[in-house]
Amino acid sequence: MKPISPPQSLMELTADRIREAIIVGELQLGSKVSEQRLADALSISRSPVREALALLQIEGLVRIFPKRGTFVFTPDEKTVLDLCDHRVCLESACLQMALDRAPDTLLGGMRQAMEDMHKAIRAKDAAAYALADMRFHRAIVTSSGNLSMARVYGSTIGPLMALRTHLFTEMHADNQISMDQHAALLAACEAGDIQQGQAIIERHVRMLADHYRRSRESAVQPPQSPVT
Amino acid sequence: MKPISPPQSLMELTADRIREAIIVGELQLGSKVSEQRLADALSISRSPVREALALLQIEGLVRIFPKRGTFVFTPDEKTVLDLCDHRVCLESACLQMALDRAPDTLLGGMRQAMEDMHKAIRAKDAAAYALADMRFHRAIVTSSGNLSMARVYGSTIGPLMALRTHLFTEMHADNQISMDQHAALLAACEAGDIQQGQAIIERHVRMLADHYRRSRESAVQPPQSPVT
DNA sequence: AACATAAATCTGCCATGGTAGATACAGGTA
């Protein structure tokens, strides 16, 4: 995937750390996140923290208000629905390309991710499940060989979807349905049935959207930003 | 589009400045771009320059090699083809959504852009034509109402496509073909024929890709990076 | 002359300081 990465910069490590903290709920949605506090907590300077936050804003996980502060992004309903449409669009197109160009890579990535999802379920680790889920779908996009789509998916759609996934995998323990859908998608790919695979993707994402909608109906709305 | 922007940060201004310099060729493709030199040239500090470069890397205009330097990205053939596929994917999906949800907005935006394209052709203004062309396609994406897709299209695909456009902007004399395709797409939208519209988008982008390929066959290849 | 090696320089990366702007709070007035 990445040809060169071992000398990972502190900024990237920090971004990874903060992203994970947001996804697993360590940093609450809508909460203010200060450069200084994060730097102190990680025992580093404010510079890499600042750059990491800028990156996370591009990814959509935080929102930076100039001279006011950085806040963990709370996705509203329209944002999630837009994201779902976007995701279906990219995944469907990439599924076709991946099956055409690199079916073995695609199937291998899917199977590996499903292994991890099984492990996460057995360990009842919601966060690990969310991450494995993300890897499953990321495999579709990366196997397409289209770097432009892969970058967008990995840097703007994946993290936000993982955030949303984690939000209700804790309360709804029906990972089984999700697992069945992933298995069905894998089977369709093994059979080379693109249309069937695309239909499953569509249904899967729609189900996620419905889950999100219902989980929000019975939840309080944290303040998104100091001003509207 | 942007609700708040007046107090634009120096980092954003710097990013805009560098982006324009790259697109118009002021900074040569493949050339090394130093934080220190840019900061000196703009009479500012290295901090905002560094953050701006990070942003431009996300957009795909530059490539940052850790501890080695930042280089203006030279799109190779695969990159452009990937970008074209990505563009077709987004535009096709957005066309459907726009016709479903806001056909009047879509048709209005298309007609306005076609007006501008006609004017540009009569005035033989290639740059104005390119901008109107971009607005035409952007109308499709924005009319879809999907903010996630619109952001990606505007911030990731747009700049790189503009760069590509500039690369062979001198030679394209067949704006008439392009105009005919846009007119055909508008007609298909007026008739509500989504499939026909999507087919036209596909053909249009393929034509652009062919243009690019031919323009590269008779051009030298600047070095992309110090190492492979 | 060709190559290997080592010193010097260049450059990005992270740490820290100063400043301006925004928010929060306290005190005073209607």
Add this chain to the structure above:
DNA sequence: TACCTGTATCTACCATGGCAGATTTATGTT
């Protein structure tokens, strides 16, 4: 009590310094 205002504090933003890694150049050996 409610509202306005002035002050204090907080925080992001930009400037600058020190350091480490990488590239280039110079030098000595074969």
